[in-house]
Amino acid sequence: MAKLKYRLIPEGAAQGMVPINLVFIDKKDIDECGILMVEACRIIAKELNEPAAIDVMDMDAITVTSDGILADGAVVAFASADYGVVNREFGFLGVSEMPYSRKLLDEEPHMKQWDANYRGKRLYRGSYGDDMRPRDPLNERQTITGRIANNNTGSEMMNVVDMTEILTPMYGILAVMRDGEVLIGHSGPVISVGIGMVVRERAGRIFGWGYGAGQTAHASGDYAKTIKSDCWALCGTKEDLAEYTIRALEIGMIPGRHIACSPANLCLAHAMGLPIDLDGIFANAWEELESIGITRADLEKPCDKPMSREEAIAHAAEIIPGIEDGKRFKVSDICQIRYAEC
Amino acid sequence: MKLMHTRLPDFYDKLKAAVRRGRPEAEVAITGMENVKTAKLASLRVGRIENSIYQLTKEDPGIEKVEISIHPHHPETAHTVLIKGIQKDGSCKKAIMETVYVSTPGVDCRLAGVDEVIDNRAQLPLDDPR
Numbered sequence: 001m002a003k004l005k006y007r008l009i010p011e012g013a014a015q016g017m018v019p020i021n022l023v024f025i026d027k028k029d030i031d032e033c034g035i036l037m038v039e040a041c042r043i044i045a046k047e048l049n050e051p052a053a054i055d056v057m058d059m060d061a062i063t064v065t066s067d068g069i070l071a072d073g074a075v076v077a078f079a080s081a082d083y084g085v086v087n088r089e090f091g092f093l094g095v096s097e098m099p100y101s102r103k104l105l106d107e108e109p110h111m112k113q114w115d116a117n118y119r120g121k122r123l124y125r126g127s128y129g130d131d132m133r134p135r136d137p138l139n140e141r142q143t144i145t146g147r148i149a150n151n152n153t154g155s156e157m158m159n160v161v162d163m164t165e166i167l168t169p170m171y172g173i174l175a176v177m178r179d180g181e182v183l184i185g186h187s188g189p190v191i192s193v194g195i196g197m198v199v200r201e202r203a204g205r206i207f208g209w210g211y212g213a214g215q216t217a218h219a220s221g222d223y224a225k226t227i228k229s230d231c232w233a234l235c236g237t238k239e240d241l242a243e244y245t246i247r248a249l250e251i252g253m254i255p256g257r258h259i260a261c262s263p264a265n266l267c268l269a270h271a272m273g274l275p276i277d278l279d280g281i282f283a284n285a286w287e288e289l290e291s292i293g294i295t296r297a298d299l300e301k302p303c304d305k306p307m308s309r310e311e312a313i314a315h316a317a318e319i320i321p322g323i324e325d326g327k328r329f330k331v332s333d334i335c336q337i338r339y340a341e342c
Numbered sequence: 343m344k345l346m347h348t349r350l351p352d353f354y355d356k357l358k359a360a361v362r363r364g365r366p367e368a369e370v371a372i373t374g375m376e377n378v379k380t381a382k383l384a385s386l387r388v389g390r391i392e393n394s395i396y397q398l399t400k401e402d403p404g405i406e407k408v409e410i411s412i413h414p415h416h417p418e419t420a421h422t423v424l425i426k427g428i429q430k431d432g433s434c435k436k437a438i439m440e441t442v443y444v445s446t447p448g449v450d451c452r453l454a455g456v457d458e459v460i461d462n463r464a465q466l467p468l469d470d471p472r
Contacts, residue, residue: 036471077472083454090416090448094472134466138420140443146450149418160417160445 002033003339006044007176008052009234013334014184015327017232019164020148020157021052024176026059027076033342037077038092040342045081045145047340053150053157054079054086055168057177061097061122065170066206068110068199068213068259070117071244073174074124075205078154082146091145094131095153098123098203109258110199110213116251126153128203141206152206167191167228171236171244176331180240185326187233189225193288194262194322196224214256214280216288224288235323242268242316246309249274256280263294264320270299271319273306292321347382350375360392361408364399374412390462415463417448 006029009022023044030040037056044054056077063074079092086092098104100123105111114123127141135142142151147161154173158165167187175182187195196218198207211217218224235241245268248259255265256277266289269276276299281289286296312319348356354372361370375381391410399405423440453459 038471080448082448083450085450087448087450089466089468090418094469130469133469135416135418136420138441138443139416139418142418142445144417144445144448146448146454149445151445158445160447161451 001341004033004035004040004043004342005029006040006338006340008048008336008338009176009334010336011050014234014329017184017327018234018334019162019166019232020159021048021050022157022166022168022234023048023052023054023081024173025054025056026177027056028059030056035342037094038079038086041077041079041081041092042086043340043342045079045086046084048081049084051082051146051148051159052080053148053154054081055150055154055173057173058122058124059177061124062114062118063123063170064110064125064199064201064205065244066195066198066260067245067262067265068253069244069248069265070110070113071170071174073170073177074122075154075173076124078143078150080143080145080148080150082148085145087143087145089134091143093127093141093143093153095124095127096129096131098125104202108199108201110248110253112258113248113251113253117247125201126203126205155206165228165231167195167231167233167235169233169235171240172234175236175240176234176335179331179335181237181328181330182334183235183237183323183326183328185233185323187228187231188322188324189229189292190263190322191233192226192228193218193224193292194260194264195228196220196288197260197262197285199258199260213259214261214277214285215282216285218288219284221284221287222291225291229324233323235326237328238316238320239313241320242313246272246312250309254280261285261289263289263292263322266294266299267319267321268312268316270303271307271315272309272312273303294321346385348385348388350378350381350383353381353383353388356388356392357395357410360395361399364396365403365405365408368399368405369407370410371407372410372412394460394462411452413449413452414446415466418443418445420444 007024011021058076061074077094141153149158196216200212253259257280261281426434426437
């Protein structure tokens with residue numbers, strides 16, 4: 001009988017900062033067992049028999065973060081598990097591959113990164129089209145079984161009974177899959193504001209075509225900093241975030257024009273003396289940025305000594321704001337490798 | 343007959359009557375529609391529910407209480423939020439509508455520990471398994 005490998009960060013891990021069982025499965029391990037992704041999720045749900053959010057990762061593919069940065073790894077399916085099952089109708093969502101096309105690259109300026117940095121890699125963003133059945137167009141990309149809702153293509157996991165929540169941005173998931181280091185803490189005001197500053201995408205991972213670079217999808221002024229500020233977040237290290245963001249900045253991606261005007265993108269570009277489209281940032285986005293202390297006046301001041309790529313990565317923790325009371329953990333200290341019979 | 347619809351008060355009466363038919367002494371608890379004050383319900387579906395209640399109760403003399411709870415089929419629901427400012431005379435000059443998405447516990451929470459579940463609900467078209 002084949003054994004399906006999976007990673008479990010159990011509820012209570014990381015000194016109690018992880019409120020929900022988090023399961024990550026490598027698509028390759030599912031393929032080796034010769035089963036479907038949905039079957040893998042059901043097998044783990046049955047074996048675990050506890051509430052859990054499940055993400056299936058394709059580590060050879062790429063995705064787009066909410067900042068508009070292309071990154072290694074992609075959520076190719078996600079699920080909610082509880083009471084030993086995955087709800088037949090709403091417990092699982094697949095993510096279809098986004099085909100390469102000139103039209104896509106022409107319409108979405110941040111996607112130039114695909115040609116420049118990830119040519120030939122398969123792209124997965126969010127569930128779209130028939131993936132979403134039987135949900136209607138007003139539904140988010142969310143699975144629900146019992147108490148667990150796994151939202152925004154596997155990046156926002158909630159228990160809708162005790163109402164706890166943890167965000168799992170892509171670099172955090174990447175670190176888990178690579179046995180690296182993660183940064184866990186409260187999202188705080190900066191992440192709350194930043195996750196609303198997105199890029200315009202056809203069938204994006206979280207948002208769709210409504211809001212382009214320079215805009216805020218939250219559009220809620222001073223309140224934006226409170227939206228997710230009390231949630232836990234399992235992030236990659238700021239060095240990892242810097243590495244991927246710099247890859248985009250180095251090929252000419254400009255915050256506010258091609259990529260999001262998120263705090264991370266703005267602060268890194270400014271520290272490296274790289275261009276920012278200050279005029280491309282909408283007034284309501286400025287309002288949200290200023291509420292967390294990022295002002296146009298500060299960004300207009302030239303950087304005294306622009307940092308190199310290496311310096312920016314080394315000083316990423318000082319440059320990039322966000323995460324309150326954060327602690328770094330080796331993934332091996334908080335994550336269990338388990339095997340389920342299939 | 344297919345197009346007939348049942349009044350909401352009749353719906354409650356029919357469910358209670360169906361319980362009494364199978365288990366006259368059984369307690370009945372109906373939840374989930376507390377905020378719906380007036381409605382019409384598809385009669386064929388109401389009839390099926392009455393039959394299911396009767397089937398369940400007549401088969402098991404040990405049943406002392408029947409719980410009937412009504413849930414949205416999809417636990418993530420999109421709602422219209424209507425905001426109205428009411429004047430002293432009860433009139434409203436302006437209203438604003440917003441949308442809010444609500445994720446509620448799946449029906450699985452209610453089924454935990456149940457030995458046998460018969461799913462007679464309308465089947466929704468799913469994506470191909472993958």
